[in-house]
Amino acid sequence: MIRLPLVLVFSALLFSAGVYGVLARRNAVLVLMSIELMLNAVNVNLVGFSAALRSLTGQIFALFVIAVAAAEVGIGLAIVILLFRNRETINVDEVNLLKW
Amino acid sequence: MLPTPKLDFLPVLPELILAGAGIVTLLYEALAPRASRATHLGLSLVGLAAAAGASIALWDRTGDPTVLAGAIQADRLAVVARVIIISVAAVGLLLGTHYYDRSGDERRGEFYPLVLFATTGMTLIVAAADLIVVFLALEILSLSLYVLTGMSRRGQATEASMKYFLLGAFASAFFLYGVAMAYGATGTTKIAGIAHALAGQTGGQALALVALGFLAIGFGFKVSAVPFHMWTPDVYQGAPTPVTAFMAAATKVAAFGALIRVLDVSFQPLAWDWMPVIWALAAASVVVGSVLAIAQSDVKRMLAYSSIAHAGFVLTGLTAANQDGIRAALFYLIAYAMMTLGSFGVVMLVSVRGEERTSLASYSGLGRRQPLLAGLMALFMLSLAGIPPTAGFIAKVGVFGAAIRAGHWQLALVGVVSSVAAAFFYLRVVVLMYMQEPQGEEQEEDRSPLPRLALAVPAILTLVLGVFPQMLLGVLDKASVLRW
Numbered sequence: 074m075i076r077l078p079l080v081l082v083f084s085a086l087l088f089s090a091g092v093y094g095v096l097a098r099r100n101a102v103l104v105l106m107s108i109e110l111m112l113n114a115v116n117v118n119l120v121g122f123s124a125a126l127r128s129l130t131g132q133i134f135a136l137f138v139i140a141v142a143a144a145e146v147g148i149g150l151a152i153v154i155l156l157f158r159n160r161e162t163i164n165v166d167e168v169n170l171l172k173w
Numbered sequence: 174m175l176p177t178p179k180l181d182f183l184p185v186l187p188e189l190i191l192a193g194a195g196i197v198t199l200l201y202e203a204l205a206p207r208a209s210r211a212t213h214l215g216l217s218l219v220g221l222a223a224a225a226g227a228s229i230a231l232w233d234r235t236g237d238p239t240v241l242a243g244a245i246q247a248d249r250l251a252v253v254a255r256v257i258i259i260s261v262a263a264v265g266l267l268l269g270t271h272y273y274d275r276s277g278d279e280r281r282g283e284f285y286p287l288v289l290f291a292t293t294g295m296t297l298i299v300a301a302a303d304l305i306v307v308f309l310a311l312e313i314l315s316l317s318l319y320v321l322t323g324m325s326r327r328g329q330a331t332e333a334s335m336k337y338f339l340l341g342a343f344a345s346a347f348f349l350y351g352v353a354m355a356y357g358a359t360g361t362t363k364i365a366g367i368a369h370a371l372a373g374q375t376g377g378q379a380l381a382l383v384a385l386g387f388l389a390i391g392f393g394f395k396v397s398a399v400p401f402h403m404w405t406p407d408v409y410q411g412a413p414t415p416v417t418a419f420m421a422a423a424t425k426v427a428a429f430g431a432l433i434r435v436l437d438v439s440f441q442p443l444a445w446d447w448m449p450v451i452w453a454l455a456a457a458s459v460v461v462g463s464v465l466a467i468a469q470s471d472v473k474r475m476l477a478y479s480s481i482a483h484a485g486f487v488l489t490g491l492t493a494a495n496q497d498g499i500r501a502a503l504f505y506l507i508a509y510a511m512m513t514l515g516s517f518g519v520v521m522l523v524s525v526r527g528e529e530r531t532s533l534a535s536y537s538g539l540g541r542r543q544p545l546l547a548g549l550m551a552l553f554m555l556s557l558a559g560i561p562p563t564a565g566f567i568a569k570v571g572v573f574g575a576a577i578r579a580g581h582w583q584l585a586l587v588g589v590v591s592s593v594a595a596a597f598f599y600l601r602v603v604v605l606m607y608m609q610e611p612q613g614e615e616q617e618e619d620r621s622p623l624p625r626l627a628l629a630v631p632a633i634l635t636l637v638l639g640v641f642p643q644m645l646l647g648v649l650d651k652a653s654v655l656r657w
Contacts, residue, residue: 095339118357145342159331
């Protein structure tokens with residue numbers, strides 16, 4: 074049995090790594106991956122709480138999150154491809170037609 | 174055998190109809206050899222009307238406050254919010270049809286199902302009684318809006334779409350982390366269940382407070398409150414104007430509907446902890462939105478900053494944390510939805526093809542070139558500035574009153590001072606339209622009647638609610654009672 078605080082700390086670190094990635098990466102695909110990291114940190118949290126509280130809600134919620142994350146990647150990559158076709162770049166710093 | 178929960182689908186009938194209409198238009202686009210916009214529009218409007226009817230029928234519903242195993246709330250707040258969102262969607266569809274008709278762009282048949290799916294998400298989120306449903310509805314509406322934002326051949330739209338997507342997904346992750354923390358703190362994701370669990374606890378509410386913080390960040394992004402507003406001007410400017418009109422008006426109603434439930438039900442026991450947070454968000458949004466709007470030279474960006482300030486005014490009402498505040502916030506949301514929808518609609522008609530002429534300078538002399546449009550724009554600007562006899566004035570009085578009665582007179586003061594500053598840039602548009610000569614040579618103008626007819630709805634409501642607000646206040650009195 075893994076103790077809950079360990080799970081929470083791991084998830085917090087994973088989430089922070091994701092936040093750092095979103096803020097520091099300039100490549101849109103890597104930003105997308107960092108967001109996925111954040112969502113998975115949430116899943117770790119949900120499953121950890123679910124085990125500690127002995128309630129199933131958390132696990133069901135994690136399944137929902139996985140499904141939604143997949144849909145989100147689908148849309149995200151489509152937008153990135155569209156951007157590349159338009160601008161020949163996916164660097165978020167070079168995307169500056171509008172004032173950022 | 175597992176016990177099957179009693180299934181009562183009536184309270185989600187509006188969502189079922191909307192999603193059904195979305196699927197029908199999607200199939201029509203895919204299967205019909207020559208799909209026409211008029212048929213699309215007809216199908217969508219029928220769906221919206223049926224959904225509105227189904228939600229109004231829920232007004233007198235008695236019985237369990239939640240259905241479908243506690244996932245959906247069947248109360249009057251949901252009915253009112255649904256009706257606003259559905260009417261905004263209908264006007265948005267009419268504007269969008271005209272926009273894509275005149276642009277000579279590709280067929281863009283996917284516009285209709287996407288708007289309908291976004292509407293489904295928005296109506297679902299205001300009726301959600303479980304944070305899982307809130308999250309799912311939030312994603313349904315966001316994913317549709319990301320695509321809608323990019324629906325134009327211009328590079329700006331693609332860019333806006335990407336910015337909206339990255340920041341929106343980032344915010345969703347924060348929201349989700351907050352939900353996970355709330356689940357950990359209370360062992361449930363039901364909105365009412367969280368309140369019961371928190372009310373019973375004494376001490377050791379660290380997890381719940383963390384949850385509150387993350388949820389505030391997530392909602393802050395969705396309602397575009399300062400300091401989570403960075404995406405708003407870019408997205409509102411880059412998106413096709415009818416999409417901006419729909420998104421600016423309806424998303425805010427939806428996100429605030431869910432925020433009201435989360436704050437005033439789930440975290441009611443911690444009201445003294447979240448009140449200062451909402452106070453600060455409200456003050457920052459009102460001040461920053463009003464000040465930065467002054468510096469804008471593009472009318473869509475200006476309206477985007479103005480929508481940030483308006484998010485602050487709604488939050489001002491919510492700091493009251495009681496029925497009074499909810500009623501004021503609801504009235505403000507209705508007035509805001511109408512004014513914003515109307516002003517973006519006028520912006521769409523003024524920019525002749527695509528997105529030309531969105532600079533403030535192109536509004537000079539509009540009063541002479543297009544008296545009707547200028548009159549409508551003046552009405553919406555006066556209402557946004559909060560000048561009587563328009564709905565914007567009554568709405569502002571309502572939220573300030575609620576905040577003062579709850580003891581937040583300082584916040585009301587900040588709001589009033591900012592409104593004065595904000596009146597400058599709203600009235601600047603009116604001055605440009607009526608007191609300056611038209612610039613440049615005669616250009617072709619958009620004089621089609623259908624979108625003007627659609628704009629009559631927000632215009633009439635803005636005026637009527639400003640003169641006879643009690644017509645709506647009685648309804649809102651009943652709607653602002655949260656059953657749980």
